[in-house]
Amino acid sequence: SQKIEQNSEALNIQEGKTATLTCNYTNYSPAYLQWYRQDPGRGPVFLLLIRENEKEKRKERLKVTFDTTLKQSLFHITASQPADSATYLCAPLYNNNDMRFGAGTRLTVKP
Amino acid sequence: DAGVIQSPRHEVTEMGQEVTLRCKPISGHDYLFWYRQTMMRGLELLIYFNNNVPIDDSGMPEDRFSAKMPNASFSTLKIQPSEPRDSAVYFCASRRQGDTGELFFGEGSRLTVL
Numbered sequence: 001s002q003k004i005e006q007n008s009e010a011l012n013i014q015e016g017k018t019a020t021l022t023c024n025y026t027n028y029s030p031a032y033l034q035w036y037r038q039d040p041g042r043g044p045v046f047l048l049l050i051r052e053n054e055k056e057k058r059k060e061r062l063k064v065t066f067d068t069t070l071k072q073s074l075f076h077i078t079a080s081q082p083a084d085s086a087t088y089l090c091a092p093l094y095n096n097n098d099m100r101f102g103a104g105t106r107l108t109v110k111p
Numbered sequence: 112d113a114g115v116i117q118s119p120r121h122e123v124t125e126m127g128q129e130v131t132l133r134c135k136p137i138s139g140h141d142y143l144f145w146y147r148q149t150m151m152r153g154l155e156l157l158i159y160f161n162n163n164v165p166i167d168d169s170g171m172p173e174d175r176f177s178a179k180m181p182n183a184s185f186s187t188l189k190i191q192p193s194e195p196r197d198s199a200v201y202f203c204a205s206r207r208q209g210d211t212g213e214l215f216f217g218e219g220s221r222l223t224v225l
Contacts, residue, residue: 032211041218041219042218043115043202043218044154044216045216046214049211049212049213051211089154091214093212097142097161097166098159098167099156099159099204099212101146101153101154101156102153
């Protein structure tokens, strides 16, 4: 069965640095891959989507890459701020219907 | 739009009791998903509906769990009888057919079974 792995449970970085989060999947490549942000006590919120044929997607300080050879997506937050502290979840889409999530990486940005 | 609305936000019950969680998806959305989130297992897909029809319920833990969607604006997730291991946050999410899959989540229902 398909597995979704996010690099670590927690990532601590200093304000101003770039945070890099990893999402690895097994077996066949998804048509799309989404990233969500979840704050404590709240539901996940959609951030970015990248398609199978796209190498990179940017939105303000966020950048997502998609490497179908490595079966990996990287999520970068540049010039990180304490307000970026949250849990980030990746969700590959295979048939555009069944949506499953990785376990998430909890990011803490220290001032 | 008010977004996906879930109720109750918090529920504390005793083992053996019936629990009903409710969800109102965003108007016009064709898909509705129920997820369960725990520290140990993360966000697990339980079941999803398309146009009120259950499509995949392979994530439903056991027969104690059931979900219905009687119309496009309402869904329920029922646990009967509840057990302490059912304690979790249950999320409902919806999306529109034809979009690239962006899910809109509710704020969740935190269930504690004593």
